[in-house]
Amino acid sequence: MMNNFNAILKTEPGLNRSIIEEISAAKDEPYWMRELRMKSLEFFLNRPNPNFGVDISSLDLNSIVNYVRPSVQNERSWEDVPEDIRNNFEKLGIPEAERKALAGVGAQYDSEVVYHNMKESLSKLGVIFLEMGTAVREYPDLVKKYFMRLIPPNDHKFAALHGAVWSGGTFIYVPPNVKVPMPIQSYYLMGSPGMGQFEHTLIVVDKGAKLEFIEGCSGQNYSVSNMHAGAVEIYVGEGATVRFSTIENWAKNTYNLNTKRASVDKDGTIIWISGTMGSAKTMLYPSSILKGKGARTEYTTITYAGPGQHLDTGTKVFHLAPYTSSKVDSRSISFGGGYAFYRGLVRVSESAIHSKSSVDCSALMVDDISKSDTLPIIEVMNNESEIGHEAYVGKINEEQIYYLMSRGLSEDDARALIVRGFLEPFIKQLPFEYAVEFNRLIDMHFNSKIG
Amino acid sequence: MFVRIEPKRQGFKVSDDYNFEDLTENKELFKELFLEYSQYDFPKWKRLEFSDFKKIPVQKYVGNFIKEGNVSLSKKALNSPIFKEFLLEKFKGVDPKFTLMALIFFNSGIFGNIDENSKITLKYDMNSNQSVLENSGLALQNNSSGTLVREYGSGGKFLNSASKFSLKHDSKLRVFNVFLNSRTGLVISSNLYTLEENAEIEVYDVIFGGQKTAIDHDANLIGRNSKATFKSVYFGRGKERLDLKYAINHFGEKTFGKIESNGVLGDESYSVVRGNIDIKNTAYNANSEEKSTVINLSSRARADSIPSLFVDNNNVVAKHGASVGNIDENKLYYLMSRGLDERSAIELIVSGIFQPFIDEIPQDNSELKDEIENAISIRI
Known part of the structure; x- marks a missing residue:
């Protein structure tokens, strides 16, 4: 049983200037950050809800507690983390992950990172891996240069909300030509009812450097709606490569209105591996801004919409320079009345000559009470690019099921096997423990026992 | 169960809209429709950059647009109660404002009740008519x-067409719409098909202009085994903008849909092609596909493709594909190596895109075929 009775500071529900001041003061923030929060609050109060996507009219923003700070300081060693919180993470297999020599783990319970550790060897390489709030205090100039520049607070209503109340998250800086030898991992967990989680992830990978980052998100089910409006900003330097993997498995009462964006310099590469399966409603469209010549992006994404879920996800690519390329493989599964919506954008600007883009999206519908929609937008503004798009929506092939059944599988097992096969390109990109978890999830949903 | 939030219709007001006094006869018939018409403002279209409308008086159509076929003028058909109901039935089309406008203020259009094999040819002369409003x-x-x-000839300022097609069981209709409206300021065409x-239904659109063009075809496949095919070719040049929407809504079992569009863009022209396939929960074993290709001849041209699939039934096959690219250089070099200059080579390749359409047009409309070939060569 999760509990959060030990929360020492909990802001009153709703949003106003004094709450923002309270948050900022509690975090001992520099003036510019407080101003950014205030400006964001103004944008938030003045912006309408998005005019597309999921219906959020039943989300009562005023009642969502924006900031809950657990009563612990950042701990250096796992054993120092309070037991009830540790138990929650224990269930998620985090220390285990660490034992498997992941480069570092930053785990965020509610709004503050409670546990953070990093291999000393990485510090020696000059890699900075900090809880976001700490980074603001310890590296103010570096953070200020990048913080909410890719996702300006006025971008949309929930970016503004994020700017006003953001708390916790991860900051990573990789110096030029440093290849981080192991993936760095953060885990976010929402533990209190009726709260919002607004973590900020800022990743700066300098020229020629390389990083793999894994983000996991989940939460407990409460009767009160929760909300997640995080932001991820990734700066990929010249010739650098970032691989960003994420599994969002928020509780089924969560509104997940999340923003992720990467800017890619000359010859840089961003690789997105993204799985969305939790939440009641999601709007999430990781974006790649290819601004340097030869910049690349690759996406492997899945959306997994089950009973009671409306997941509106997609990808956005902006080709702004010559010889840029993008490749999107987007898959979705809807079952048990779930609704998966793919929304994509590929924009090829006038200057992005000799660019290439290929977008593939496919949807598998498991039954006839579910729903799957695809809406890609392609905008091409020059005549020297090659842009292709293909989409397919279909059912599980009954012949395959009969075949597998004739080989001794139960119908449920056969279905689960086909679903797994459909998701294979995604699952095989995942770190081992996530892949295991994912397969277990499919078995559970399809009553299969073969996993 | 879930609500999909969509952008709201944006509108703008004009100081001088069509009003009830513009109707000269049968006023009473249009009272209700007009009431609805006057409640709408004009639609604002971002991609088409449409945000201003100047009323062009609708005059009596000069000349005869019925070239062939046993049909009556819409105006006359209003005298029959059944035909009247059909012609006044409203639908969404490109936008309710324009569709209602055509239904009420039309100065042309036909009504045909087809019970055997018929051929109808209409040719709208827009040199003699500044505005053509069609209700067919x-x-x-x-x-x-x-x-x-249907051929819509060059010139004029404003074309606004609204047409409805009802296909009873086992009937078959082929429609050819040829827009040769390079100088027409605004071209609007809304079409609704209901199939038992x-x-x-097979529809072929050949589009050369106007300056701003919005075309909408919407097929409702109600009956089992009904079938809709939409094919279009267009060639944009200058600063022309066109926004084409082809929608197929599958209600019946084993319904079949196909959308195919091929475009060529020159200069600073801009095309938007939307293909909507909507498969309802009842449409078991539906099969639907769409495909759009665009060839950009100019570095300043812009092509948007918005193919969408909305699927509510798992027992279906639905797919779409879109591509945008330059003219195939291998083909070009090959043709040039055979002695053609670049312009002729491009012309040959572009003609190749239009040719299958021209071939589909009935033999006895040979004049129309020539006009299309002419339009292609002028544009290159």
Whole structure:
């Protein structure tokens, strides 16, 4: 049983200037950050809800507690983390992950990172891996240069909300030509009812450097709606490569209105591996801004919409320079009345000559009470690019099921096997423990026992 | 169960809209529709950059646009209660404002009740008519078949067409719409097709201009085994902008849909092609596909493709594909190596895109075929 009775500071529900001041003061923030929060609050109060996507009219923003700070300081060693919180993470297999020599783990319970550790060897390489709030205090100039520049607070209503109340998250800086030898991992967990989680992830990978980052998100089910409006900003330097993997498995009462964006310099590469399966409603469209010549992006994404879920996800690519390329493989599964919506954008600007883009999206519908929609937008503004798009929506092939059944599988097992096969390109990109978890999830949903 | 939030219709007001006094006859008939019309402002279209409308008086159509076929003028058909109901039935089309406008203020259009094999050719002369507002309807009875060829000629300022097609079971209709409106300021065409069991519709659009063009085709496949095919070719040049929407809504079992568009863009032209496939929960074993390709001849041209699939039933096959690219350089070099100059080579390749359409046009409309070939060569 999760509990959060030990929360020492909990802001009153709703949003106003004094709450923002309270948050900022509690975090001992520099003036510019407080101003950014205030400006964001103004944008938030003045912006309408998005005019597309999921219906959020039943989300009562005023009642969502924006900031809950657990009563612990950042701990250096796992054993120092309070037991009830540790138990929650224990269930998620985090220390285990660490034992498997992941480069570092930053785990965020509610709004503050409670546990953070990093291999000393990485510090020696000059890699900075900090809880976001700490980074603001310890590296103010570096953070200020990048913080909410890719996702300006006025971008949309929930970016503004994020700017006003953001708390916790991860900051990573990789110096030029440093290849981080192991993936760095953060885990976010929402533990209190009726709260919002607004973590900020800022990743700066300098020229020629390389990083793999894994983000996991989940939460407990409460009767009160929760909300997640995080932001991820990734700066990929010249010739650098970032691989960003994420599994969002928020509780089924969560509104997940999340923003992720990467800017890619000359010859840089961003690789997105993204799985969305939790939440009641999601709007999430990781974006790649290819601004340097030869910049690349690759996406492997899945959306997994089950009973009671409306997941509106997609990808956005902006080709702004010559010889840029993008490749999107987007898959979705809807079952048990779930609704998966793919929304994509590929924009090829006038200057992005000799660019290439290929977008593939496919949807598998498991039954006839579910729903799957695809809406890609392609905008091409020059005549020297090659842009292709293909989409397919279909059912599980009954012949395959009969075949597998004739080989001794139960119908449920056969279905689960086909679903797994459909998701294979995604699952095989995942770190081992996530892949295991994912397969277990499919078995559970399809009553299969073969996993 | 879930609500999909969509952008709201944006509108703008004009100081001088069509009003009830513009109607000269049969005023009472249009009272209700007009009331609805006057409640709408004009639609604001971002991609088409449409945010201003100047009323162009609708005058009596000069000349005869019916070239062939046993049909009556819409105005006359209003005298029959059944035909009247059909012609005044409203639908969404490109936008309710424009569709209602055509239904009420039309100065042209036909009504045809087809019970056997018929061919109809209409040619709208827009040099003699500054504005053409069309309200047309075709009802195909059981087991009948028909061909409708419509040509909208150059010149004029404003074309606004609204047409409804009802296809009873086992009927078949082919429609050819040829827009040669390079100088027309605003071209609007809204079309609604309702298909019963085993009915089949094939629509071919050939589009050269106007300056701003919005075309909408919407097919409702109600009956089992009904079938809709939409094919279009267009060639944009100058600063022309066109926004084409082809929608196929599958309600019946084993319904079949196909959307195919091929475009060529020159200069600073801009095209938007939307293909909507909507498969309802009842449409078991539906099969639908769409495909759009664009060839950009100019570095300043812009092509948007928005193919969408909305699927509510898992027992279906639905797919779409879109591509945008330059003219195939291998083909170009090959042709040039055979002695053609670049312009002729491009012309040959572009003609190749249009040729299958020209071939589909009935033999006895040979004049129209020549006009299309002419339009291609002028544009290159």
